Every structure is written in structure tokens, then in C-alpha cells.
Amino acid sequence: MKIGISCYPSAGESGVVATQLGKLLAEKGHIVHFITSGMPFRLGKYYQNIYFHEVDVNNYSVFQYPPYDLTLASRMAQVAKNEKLDVLHVHYAVPHAISANLAKRMVGDSLKVVTTLHGTDITVLANDYRLKDIIRFGVEQSDAVTAVSKNLIEETKQVLQIERPIDLVYNFIDKREYYPRDMCDIRGEYAPNGEKVFIHISNFRQVKRVPDVMHVFSKVREIIPAKLLMIGEGPELPFIRDLAYEIGVAEDVIVLGKEDSMACVLSIADVLLLASEQESFGLVVLEAMACGKPVIVSNVGGLLEVVKDGDTGFVLSIGDIEGMAEKALQLVRDEAMYKRFSCASIDRAYRDFSHFDIIEQYEAIYKRVVQSTA
Numbered sequence: 001m002k003i004g005i006s007c008y009p010s011a012g013e014s015g016v017v018a019t020q021l022g023k024l025l026a027e028k029g030h031i032v033h034f035i036t037s038g039m040p041f042r043l044g045k046y047y048q049n050i051y052f053h054e055v056d057v058n059n060y061s062v063f064q065y066p067p068y069d070l071t072l073a074s075r076m077a078q079v080a081k082n083e084k085l086d087v088l089h090v091h092y093a094v095p096h097a098i099s100a101n102l103a104k105r106m107v108g109d110s111l112k113v114v115t116t117l118h119g120t121d122i123t124v125l126a127n128d129y130r131l132k133d134i135i136r137f138g139v140e141q142s143d144a145v146t147a148v149s150k151n152l153i154e155e156t157k158q159v160l161q162i163e164r165p166i167d168l169v170y171n172f173i174d175k176r177e178y179y180p181r182d183m184c185d186i187r188g189e190y191a192p193n194g195e196k197v198f199i200h201i202s203n204f205r206q207v208k209r210v211p212d213v214m215h216v217f218s219k220v221r222e223i224i225p226a227k228l229l230m231i232g233e234g235p236e237l238p239f240i241r242d243l244a245y246e247i248g249v250a251e252d253v254i255v256l257g258k259e260d261s262m263a264c265v266l267s268i269a270d271v272l273l274l275a276s277e278q279e280s281f282g283l284v285v286l287e288a289m290a291c292g293k294p295v296i297v298s299n300v301g302g303l304l305e306v307v308k309d310g311d312t313g314f315v316l317s318i319g320d321i322e323g324m325a326e327k328a329l330q331l332v333r334d335e336a337m338y339k340r341f342s343c344a345s346i347d348r349a350y351r352d353f354s355h356f357d358i359i360e361q362y363e364a365i366y367k368r369v370v371q372s373t374a
Contacts, residue, residue, distance in 0.1 A: 001030045001031070001086050001087065001363075001366060001367075001370070002030070002031045002033070002083055002084060002085045002086050002087075003022075003025060003030055003031070003032050003033070003085065003086065003087050003088075003089055003366065004032075004033045004034075004035055004076065004079055004080060004083075004085045004087065004088040004089065005018055005021070005022045005032060005033070005034050005035070005088075005089050005090075005091070006018075006034075006035045006036060006072065006076065006088070006089075006090045006091065006096045006099070006100065007019070007034075007036060007040065007090070007091040007092065007096065008036075008037075008091075008092060009034075009036045009037060009038040009039060009040040009041055010041055012203065013118060013119070013171070013281070013283045013284075014091045014092045014116075014118035014119075014121075015040060015041055015091070016041065016042055016283065017091065017116075017118070017148075017171050017172075017283065018040070018089075018091040018116075019034075019040040019041060019042045019043055020042065020172075020174065020355075021089075021359070021362065022034060022040070022043075022050060023043070023044070023047065023050070024174065024355055024359050025359065025362075025363075026047045026049045026050045027047075028359065028363075029049070030049070031049045031051075031083075032047075032049065032050045032051070033050075033051045033052075033053060033079055033083055033085065034050065034051070034052045034053065035053045035055065035072070035075055035076055035079055035088075036052075036053075036054070036055060037054070037055045037057075037068070037072075038054070039052060040052075042260065051083075053075060053078075053079050055068070055071055055072050055075045056071070057071045058071060068095065069095035069098060069099050070099075070102075072095060072096070072099040073098075073099035073100070073102040073103045073106070074103075074106075076088060076099060076100060076103035077102075077103040077106040077107050080103060080107045080111045081107055085111060086111075086112065086366070086370050087111075087112045087113075087114055087366045087369065087370065088100045088103065088104070088111060088112070088113050088114070089114045089115075089116065089362075089366075090113065090114070090115050090116070091116045091118060092116075092117075092118055092121045093115065093117060093121035093122065093125070093126070093135045093138050093139060094121055094125055094131060094134075094135060094138075096115070097113070097115040097135070097138030097139060097141075097142055098134055098135075098137065098138040100113045100115070100138075100142070101113055101137070101138055101141040101142065104141075112143040112144075112366075112369040112370055112372075113141070113142045113143050113144075114142065114143060114144045114145075114146065114365060114366065114369060115138065115139060115142040115144070115145045115146070116145075116146045116147070116148070116169070117139075117145065117146070117147040117148070117152055117156055117166075117280075118148055118152075118280060118281075119148070119152060119278075119279070119280030119281065119301075119302075120278075120280075121135070122135075122147075122152060122155055122156045122159055122160070122280075123152075123155060123159075123278055123280065123301075126156075126159045126160055127159060132159075132160070135160065136160045136161075136162060139156070139160060139162065139164070140162060140164060143369040143372065144167060144365050144368065144369050145164065145165075145166045145167065146166065146167040146168070146169040146362075146365065147166050147167075147168065147169075147280075148169065148170060148171050148280055148281040148302065149168070149170065149280055149281050149301065149302030149305050150168055150302075150305060151280065151301045151302045151304070151305065152280040152281070152301070152302060153166045153168060155280075167361075167365060169358060169361050169362060169365070170281070170305075170352075170353055170358060171281050171283050171286060171353065171358075172286075172353050172354065172355045172357075172358035172359075173286055173287060173290045173349055173350075173353055173354070173355065174355045175290060175349075175350050175354065175355070177263055178262075178263045178266075178287055178290035178291055178349070179263065179290065179291065179292075179346075180267055180291050180292040180342075180346070181263060181264060181267040181291070182267075183264060183267040183268045186264075186268055187268045190227055190229065190254055190268065191227045193225060194225070195224075195225040195226050195227045195252075196220075196224060196225070196226045196227070196270050196271075196332045197226070197227050197228075197229060197268060197269045197270050198217055198220070198226060198227070198228045198229070198269060198270065198271050198272075198273055198328065199228070199229040199230075199231065199265070199266065199268070199269035199271070199272050199273070199288075199293075200213045200228065200229070200230055200231070200272070200273050200274065201231040201232055201262075201272070201274075201284040201288075202231075202232050202234070202274070202276070202284070203232055203233070203234040204232055204233060204234025204235065204236040204237040204240065205234050205235060205236060206236060207276060207277055207278050208234075208236070208274075208275070208276050209275040209276055209277055209298075209318070209319070210236055210240050210275070211239075211240065211243055212275035212319060212321055212324075213228075213273045213274075213275050214228075214240060214243050214244060214247065214249070214253075215247070215321045216273055216275065216296075216321050216324045216325045216328060217249060217252075217253070217273070218247050218248070218249050219321065219322070219325035220325050220328050220329055221249055221252060223329055224329065224332070224333070226252065227252050227253075227254060228249070228252060228253045228254065228273075229254050229256060229265070229268065229269060230253060230254065230255045230256065231256050231257070231258075231259050231262075231265060232257070232258060233257055233258055237255070241255065262284075262287055263287070263290075263291055266287060266288050266291040266293055267291050267292075269288075269293060270293065270331075270332055270338075271293060271294055271295070271296060271328055271331055271332060272284065272285065272288040272293050272294075272295040272296070272313075273295075273296050273324065273328070274295065274296070274297045274298070274303075275297075275298050275318070275319075275324065276297070276298055276300060276303075277298065277300060277318050278300055278301055279297075279298075279300055279301045279302055279303045280301050280302045281301075281302040281303075281305075281306065282297065282301075282302060282303045282306055282307075285297060285303060285306050285307060285313075286306055286349055286353055288345075289306075289307075289312055289313075289345035289346065289348060289349040290345075290346060290349035290350065290353075291346075292342040292343075292345060292346050293342070293345065294312065294313045294314075294331050294338065294341035294342060294345055295307055295312065295313035295314075295345070296313055296314050296316070296324050296327050296328055296331075297313060297314075297315055297316075298315070298316060298317065298318045298319075298320075299315045299316065299317055299318070300318060303315065306353075308344070308348060311341070311344050311348075312341060312344050312345040312348050313341065313345070314327040314331075
């Protein structure tokens with residue numbers, strides 16, 4: 001099958017999932033064409049049947065804002081015609097679903113559009129009255145729509161007030177990449193005196209409630225020697241750095257920025273902390289579990305579909321800093337519990353979120369829409 005994929009090529013969750021999906025589809029013999037504004041993050045090695053088509057926006061002086069969405073639609077249509085694409089799979093509603101459906105109008109009904117919703121395209125942007133109607137249009141006009149959690153499906157139908165079917169297709173991990181690794185040497189550089197190592201990974205935006213993570217760590221550090229690894233970049237990071245000094249933990253907080261080898265970084269740590277007030281899935285949580293790391297998260301959105309409370313980690317109320325700190329200490333001080341949670345995390349990640357099963361789900365959706373009548 002010839003499949004086009006459009007996504008944000010950055011390090012965000014939707015871009016990572018789209019890129020991994022394209023690579024796995026290529027491994028299965030499909031021909032994959034990425035149509036994006038830049039080389040997708042994590043594309044990695046060369047694949048004979050993966051092609052990249054850059055979207056080069058016209059910056060003509062009459063435009064106050066470069067028309068990326070129109071240029072994207074035009075590029076999608078060009079690639080679809082030239083390469084005879086069967087399916088255009090777009091990730092994130094804005095602008096990809098809208099541009100894809102415009103491209104379909106240009107190419108004809110032989111091109112099928114599959115839209116995957118990842119979270120903030122619905123939970124944030126679809127709540128903006130300026131975008132709600134166009135997002136609804138993109139979703140309703142797609143030949144198939146998928147979402148990464150049951151929670152996101154429910155919210156999409158509620159926010160957009162639509163009844164169309166939405167397929168549940170969870171995010172996934174490739175166990176050939178995500179597995180526990182021996183990182184003792186590097187861990188020793190960050191925690192030379194045997195300190196426990198906690199990790200937080202995010203885009204450092206307000207919705208992630210990173211100050212809560214910092215305060216949880218501060219309470220843990222009052223009881224035991226500990227280090228906190230901070231992975232990622234975002235607008236809140238300067239404030240978080242200042243907060244670390246303000247509450248007196250800066251010497252034990254290590255900011256590493258963006259990292260490509262997430263499995264290696266996760267293998268350095270003991271526990272992942274994520275205190276978000278909104279998560280439609282939480283890919284970093286699944287990646288941590290696959291690396292054998294128990295997780296402590298807030299009880300929001302799709303996280304409840306990924307984490308089994310009291311089995312692969314602990315789920316607590318938003319803002320429950322005391323509770324998170326208590327559970328973090330419990331995990332790292334009870335070796336038997338930690339080992340049990342670690343094994344359960346790996347088992348759940350591999351059993352319920354395996355790339356083998358998820359890719360087959362996407363292939364079935366592609367086959368369904370291609371075989372459907374216009």
C-alpha cells in the first residue's frame with residue numbers, strides 16, 4: 001500500500017508516534033511518503049521505501065502570515081497524484097486534517113484520508129470558537145478518524161458535538177527499542193553516591209504542572225538522597241530552573257534538554273514523575289514502563305488507561321504533592337515492591353501496547369477505507 005503521512009516533525013508526542021508508525025509500516029513492505037515542513041524527528045536510519053517531501057511555504061510579501069495550511073494541501077495533492085497514494089494519514093487535526101481533505105477534493109475520492117487525534121488538537125484548540133468549526137469539518141470529512149484513548153474519543157464527541165464513529169487505536173512502543181538497559185556507568189555520573197534517581201519528561205508547559213514535580217522531589221529529597229533528571233524543553237523551563245534554586249534543590253536537579261535516546265535516559269532512572277492536569281495518552285509513561293520504570297502520575301485523561309494503579313505505578317489526584325511524594329518514597333525504599341512494579345510495567349507495555357498489534361489495527365483501517373465506496 002502507498003501511504004502518505006503528515007505530522008508536526010518536532011519532538012512532540014504526535015510527531016514521534018507518526019514517525020515511528022511510518023518506519024514500522026515501511027518494515028512491513030508498505031511505501032511511505034512523509035509530507036511535512038521538516039525532516040521528522042526520530043526518523044533515524046535510511047529506509048529504501050520511505051520518502052520525504054518538504055512543504056516549502058511561500059513567503060510572498062503580500063501575505064501577513066505564510067499560508068502553510070494551503071501550501072500543505074497543495075503539496076499533499078501533488079504527492080498523492082505523482083505517487084498514486086492510497087491513503088493520506090494525518091496526525092493532529094490542525095491543520096493536517098483540514099489540508100488533507102482539501103487535497104482530497106483536488107485529487108478525487110480515490111485518495112482516502114485517515115485522521116488521528118492526539119489530544120490538544122481537541123482538548124485545547126477545539127475549545128477555541130475561532131477553530132472549532134473548521135476542526136469539526138476536518139474530522140467529519142475524513143474517511144476514518146482514530147484517537148489515542150477512550151477518554152479522547154469521549155471528549156472529541158462532546159466538544160465537537162459529533163456522532164461519527166472514531167476508532168480507538170492506542171499509542172505503542174517497539175520493544176526492540178524500549179527495554180531495560182544497563183546504564184550503571186552513566187547513572188554513576190549523575191548519582192555518584194548511590195542516590196535514587198527520578199525523572200520528568202515533558203514540553204514544560206503549564207498543563208504539565210512541573211512545579212508540582214519539583215515540590216514532590218523536594219519532599220522526597222528531605223528524606224533520602226535523590227537526583228531529578230529533567231528531559232525536554234519548553235516555555236516553563238526558565239521558571240522551573242529558578243524554582244529549583246528558590247526551594248533549595250538546584251544542586252540535585254539535572255536539566256538535560258531534548259534527548260533522542262529516550263530508552264537509554266529512562267534506564268538511568270528509578271521512577272518517572274508526571275503531574276499533568278491533562279494527558280490524552282502519555283507516551284512517555286508507556287516508554288518508561290517498557291523500560292521497567294514504575295510511574296507516579298495524576299488521575300487525568302488517558303493516563304488511567306495506561307497505568308494500573310498499585311500495579312505498574314501509582315495514580316493520584318491532581319496537585320496531591322504529599323501523596324505523590326509518599327508513594328515515590330514507598331517505591332524506592334521497598335525493593336520487593338519496586339521489583340514487582342517494574343516487572344508488571346514491562347509486561348503491560350509489551351502485552352497491551354505492542355507495536356505488532358497497533359500496526360495491524362492501522363493496516364485494517366487503511367484496508368477498510370480503501371475498499372469502501374466513495
